[in-house]
Amino acid sequence: MTLKKQYLKSRPVCKVTFRLPKEAVENADAVHLVGEFNNWDRQATPMEKLRSGEFKKVVELNPGNEYQYRYLIDGERWQNDYAADKYLPNPYGDGDNSVVVV
Secondary structure (H helix, E strand, C coil): CCEEEEECCCCCCCEEEEEEHHHHCCCCCCEEEEEEEHHCCCCEEEEECCCCCEEEEEEEECCEEEEEEEECCCEEEEECCCCCEEEECCCCCCCEEEEEEE
């Protein structure tokens, strides 16, 4: 898993590329990126499945902020990002949320 950040010169936005490798998804059909940037909507941000079997999504975020997020695999299983900038406990007590700092 890797996070790639690209700060745009033309406007105050950071394009963050989220990747979830094939090994982490165990032959999943669908993965959604769920977090503060989409109000934790489980369907709002589907990730693209690549030929390699990994999933990828680019999201534009406002710099100077931190965003909590997790991956939802096949609508059932939550996965953290091992490449996250840091982790914070989630309010439901079932683990931590990944955090990206932009």
